[in-house]
Amino acid sequence: MNTLHHHYQRALESFLNYMLIERNFSANTRESYQNDLERYLLFMQLSSRPLEVITNRHVEEFMGELFGIGLEASSIARNISAIRSFHKFLVLERALSTNPAENIHQPKKAQYLPSVLTVDETMRLLAAPQSVNPPGKYDLRDKAALELLYATGVRVSELINIRQQNLYLDAGFVRIFGKGSKERLVPVGSSAIGWVRQYQRELRLSLVQRNSDDYLFLNARGMKISRMALFTMVQKYAVLAGIEKNISPHTFRHTFATHLLEGGADLRAVQEMLGHRSIVTTQIYTHIDRSFIKEVHKTFHPRG
Secondary structure: OOOOOHHHHHHHHHHHHHHHHOOOOOHHHHHHHHHHHHHHHHHHHHOOOOHHHOOHHHHHHHHHHHHHHOOOHHHHHHHHHHHHHHHHHHHHOOOOOOOOOOOOOOOOOHHHOOOOOOHHHHHHHHHHHHHOOOOOOOHHHHHHHHHHHHHHOOOHHHHHOOEHHHEEOOOOEEEEEOHHHOEEEEEOOHHHHHHHHHHHHHHHHHHOOOOOOOEOOEOOOOOEOOHHHHHHHHHHHHHHOOOOOOOOHHHHHHHHHHHHHHOOOOHHHHHHHHOOOOHHHHHHOOOOOHHHHHHHHHHHOOOO
16 A cells, blocks of 8 residues: 655644644544545655645646546535645644645535445445346346446446456456556456356356357347446336435446545545546556555455
8 A cells, every 4th residue: 555755644643633632523524534635645745746835736636536536525525624624734833834725615516526325325226136026037137237337436338348258257357448448457346246257157148149249248139238228227226226316327436436435545546446547647657556456445345
């Protein structure tokens, strides 16, 4: 795991102690602030920016990364609050002369940001295919697809194009071909691995036709499932699970990222799993160790 340089760490510890003693922070708020600020400071560290040179533009750049991942409005607001309070404290302590986060604004309209499911809503949605009564022929396929969406955070187009030869389930990875044919290896937790294997064994074999190719998820005609079929599938199970939010398969992508980040996962590792490419990211990380990414997934993903 990446560690903070001692000058960042010292400043962070002083701030957290101040919040605990002077501001009477709860243990939960302190933990959230610590997660948010460690991620923020690691971002600045990887960009080789000491605290003294951080500007408003640098803070906005970091917030842009969080927006790009699809973090929900309340989490963005908390990140802003943590960063602003941290810099304000450093100004009070005369460690800095100005607060670069002072004019960063809270997101005003949550509706512009994607819906994100809570962990409880996600578990209810993932359980929905097994609660169909009477059971349907494709419940097992749907269960495996939903589990894989949540386990990997892949785009809709990436999921429907997964071939069996792209699965490295013994190693705990799936090979994804993203935008512009860029490929990446994404970790998969044990829950999704189990359901995908069960679907392959018990249902996929009966769906295969002569022209099926090697696609993992097949429809009644033995062809790869369509985007619309996946959309309809998610809507159907959302209703069954009693979820009132307006969601789509893409919701799983934002939920995947949010749950990892909320748990304290490293921003770079989450971006790598999502297949995001930003100029800043590319300058700093040309390669991330696969074992590190897998460890992040296992540690911070609720289904890890």
